[in-house]
Amino acid sequence: MEKYAITVDDLHISYKGLKKMSIRSTFFNKKNKEKVDIIKAVNGVSLKIEKGKILGIIGKNGSGKSTMLRAIAGIFSPDKGSINLYGNSISLLSIGVGFNKKLTGRENIYLSGLLLGFTEDEIRKKEKQIIDFADIGKFIYKPVRMYSTGMHSKLAFAITAILETDIMLIDEVLSVGDIQFRKKSYNKMKELISAEHRTVIIVSHSTENLKELCDEVLWLHNGKIKMIGKPEEVLKKYEEFMGN
Amino acid sequence: MIQKILYNFKKYKFLLQQLVSRDFKVKYKRSVLGILWSLLYPILMMAVLAIVFTNVFKFSTPGVNYLVYLIIGLVIFNYFSEASNLAMSSIVSNFSLINKVYMPKYVFPLSKCLFVGINFLLTLIPLYVVIIVSGTELNIYHLLLPYVFICLFMFTLGMGLLLATISVFLRDMFYIYGIIQTMWLYLTPVMYDISMIPENFQTLFKLNPLYQFINFARSIILYKNIPTIGQWAGCGVSAVVVLIFGIYIFRKKQDKFIYYV
Numbered sequence: 001m002e003k004y005a006i007t008v009d010d011l012h013i014s015y016k017g018l019k020k021m022s023i024r025s026t027f028f029n030k031k032n033k034e035k036v037d038i039i040k041a042v043n044g045v046s047l048k049i050e051k052g053k054i055l056g057i058i059g060k061n062g063s064g065k066s067t068m069l070r071a072i073a074g075i076f077s078p079d080k081g082s083i084n085l086y087g088n089s090i091s092l093l094s095i096g097v098g099f100n101k102k103l104t105g106r107e108n109i110y111l112s113g114l115l116l117g118f119t120e121d122e123i124r125k126k127e128k129q130i131i132d133f134a135d136i137g138k139f140i141y142k143p144v145r146m147y148s149t150g151m152h153s154k155l156a157f158a159i160t161a162i163l164e165t166d167i168m169l170i171d172e173v174l175s176v177g178d179i180q181f182r183k184k185s186y187n188k189m190k191e192l193i194s195a196e197h198r199t200v201i202i203v204s205h206s207t208e209n210l211k212e213l214c215d216e217v218l219w220l221h222n223g224k225i226k227m228i229g230k231p232e233e234v235l236k237k238y239e240e241f242m243g244n
Numbered sequence: 245m246i247q248k249i250l251y252n253f254k255k256y257k258f259l260l261q262q263l264v265s266r267d268f269k270v271k272y273k274r275s276v277l278g279i280l281w282s283l284l285y286p287i288l289m290m291a292v293l294a295i296v297f298t299n300v301f302k303f304s305t306p307g308v309n310y311l312v313y314l315i316i317g318l319v320i321f322n323y324f325s326e327a328s329n330l331a332m333s334s335i336v337s338n339f340s341l342i343n344k345v346y347m348p349k350y351v352f353p354l355s356k357c358l359f360v361g362i363n364f365l366l367t368l369i370p371l372y373v374v375i376i377v378s379g380t381e382l383n384i385y386h387l388l389l390p391y392v393f394i395c396l397f398m399f400t401l402g403m404g405l406l407l408a409t410i411s412v413f414l415r416d417m418f419y420i421y422g423i424i425q426t427m428w429l430y431l432t433p434v435m436y437d438i439s440m441i442p443e444n445f446q447t448l449f450k451l452n453p454l455y456q457f458i459n460f461a462r463s464i465i466l467y468k469n470i471p472t473i474g475q476w477a478g479c480g481v482s483a484v485v486v487l488i489f490g491i492y493i494f495r496k497k498q499d500k501f502i503y504y505v
Contacts, residue, residue: 016503074346077499092345102270111266114259115345143273 002086005051005167005199006072012080013042013067041067043223044081054193054200056214056231058207058238064223065203069169072201088166088199091116101145105136105155108144112159126162133188134158135181150177161188168192170202207235256351263355264362286322286367290315290374297435305437308466309378316465317434317458319367324400324454325425327360331404332411332421335501342502349498350491353404361397375465385464388471392460395483399453402483402490409497412504434458453482 016038042064049055057065070076072083073092099108109130113123131140134155139147147155154177170193177185193200193213204210210217210231217234219227227234272278294311297303304310334352335342342349375382411417432454433441441449449455456478463469 075343076502100266100270102273103266107266107269111262114262115341115347117345117347119255120258 003050004048005053005086005088006047006049006201007084008045008047008068008072008081009084010081011042011045011068011071011078011083012040013064013071013076013078015039015041040223042071042078045220045223045225046081047218047225047228049199049201051199052196053216054202054214056210056217057201057203057220058205058210058217058235059220059226060242063220065220066171068220069171069201069203073169085167089117090167090169091160091163091165092169092171093160099144099152099156102143104143105134105140105147106131108155109159112156113163116160116163117165118163123163130155130158130162133162150181153177154181157185161185161192164192164195164198166197167199167201170200170204172204207239211235252348256348259347260351260355260358263351264359267355267359268362282363282366283369286319287370290318290370293318293435303436309380312375312378312380313437313462313466314435315371315374316461317432319364319371320396320458320461321429321432321434321454322367323360323364323396324403325429326363327357327400328403328407329421329425330356330360331401332407333418334404335408335412336415349501350405350494353408353494354401357397357401357404364393380466381468383464383468385468385470388464389461391476392457392479395479396457398483398487399457402487405490405494406486409494412497412501428452428454432458450478453479453486456482 045064045068057068059065067076069092071078072085073090075092099112103111106127109127110120110123113126114120134140134151134157136147136151136154139151140155144152144155157177170189190213192198193202202210202213214231216228217231218225219234219238227237268279272281275281277284294314297314298310303314305313331353334356335349338352341347407417407421411421431449432452433449438446438449438455438459456475460471460475460479463471463475
């Protein structure tokens with residue numbers, strides 16, 4: 001059994017500035033050519049996360065939190081450095097992936113699940129649970145375009161919450177729907193996060209949520225680690241810093 | 245390496261299936277005739293073109309039925325044109341997915357080529373109806389046709405991957421390709437016979453892979469010949485070369501897509 005679930009080693013990710021390419025800038029503005037806009041979103045981050053731990057990431061807007069999360073999920077490929085997941089299955093919790101409004105809710109469960117990287121069997125096994133959790137009655141057999149906004153997000157949440165992976169990446173703790181469902185979804189979220197074998201990374205701006213949920217908190221500042229440690233200590237420093 | 249490809253293929257096979265069936269469902273949902281359009285649409289299109297070219301322009305091909313001649317060319321060219329177009333836009337239009345989850349990006353162009361491929365197989369039904377009605381006799385060599393269909397698929401997939409890559413970085417490609425396609429249609433002997441081209445240009449026209457595919461199918465269906473070794477090689481080589489080139493470019497650039505879409 002591996003001790004660690006995720007190791008990130010010297011991770012660098014930069015956005016090459018999306019300069020507008022047009023005939024005018026190509027032919028008339030030769031000077032600008034050398035000036036390539038490089039934004040370093042993540043700049044040399046290394047960290048190790050033990051199996052079953054819950055890590056919170058905090059930092060001001062644009063500090064590279066979401067970029068790092070997406071790199072761990074495999075969406076961005078790093079410029080330099082490496083990410084090792086030790087063969088764990090991973091998912092970035094994002095709601096309503098690949099929903100097609102013309103297909104029924106049931107068909108969308110399959111489509112969305114597959115796009116999230118699950119196999120047909122896994123989805124078939126969980127299908128009933130998802131439908132029960134979403135709790136939208138016979139609408140599950142109707143095309144998604146007929147759903148109210150609330151039903152839409154209830155189904156979407158149910159899919160991501162019931163189809164679980166070893167590692168879960170969460171970009172802002174989600175709670176959707178009416179008050180009743182909001183409570184249910186927050187509790188489900190907590191249940192998912194705190195399951196013993198599951199490794200979780202949560203990105204959030206809410207220090208309260210992080211304090212309640214995490215074992216460890218990482219403070220990211222301008223793409224670098226500013227501090228990592230016990231939630232109380234890091235969050236206290238962070239609040240002081242943001243207060244100024 | 246091969247093991248990894250096979251593993252990936254197994255893992256994403258069902259996803260591919262779902263993407264293709266999604267395309268089908270979405271395409272015909274809310275239309276009264278539904279899937280019937282897959283048959284009806286090519287029939288009507290062929291009918292229009294057949295009337296125009298046989299009655300208005302009075303094209304003909306000596307010795308063989310012109311209508312069959314024309315339709316073979318159209319069926320093959322239309323597959324290429326539709327599939328390469330959809331494959332080209334498949335990456336850009338699925339950006340919201342690529343941005344949220346990891347999956348091999350080639351599934352999008354591939355699923356489009358497969359989806360149009362199923363439609364292509366359906367259009368073979370009206371093609372065979374025309375062949376039989378026009379009195380063109382069937383022969384045993386028809387069993388060789390799947391070879392050229394596979395070549396056509398590989399060539400189209402290769403082009404689709406290439407176009408998808410280019411269009412991510414250069415959106416102008418959508419417009420440019422529209423014009424290229426129109427030129428391509430007229431430069432391919434679909435509606436006319438290659439013998440109508442001045443002789444010194446004919447070699448140039450024969451370098452066109454689509455001509456190779458169409459010619460292969462025509463020699464079997466219309467002229468009842470076994471294609472020559474040159475024809476076999478022409479189809480196979482152009483298909484493999486373009487597919488490998490497409491895969492190479494796509495793989496090399498796919499990690500950069502996310503920054504541009």
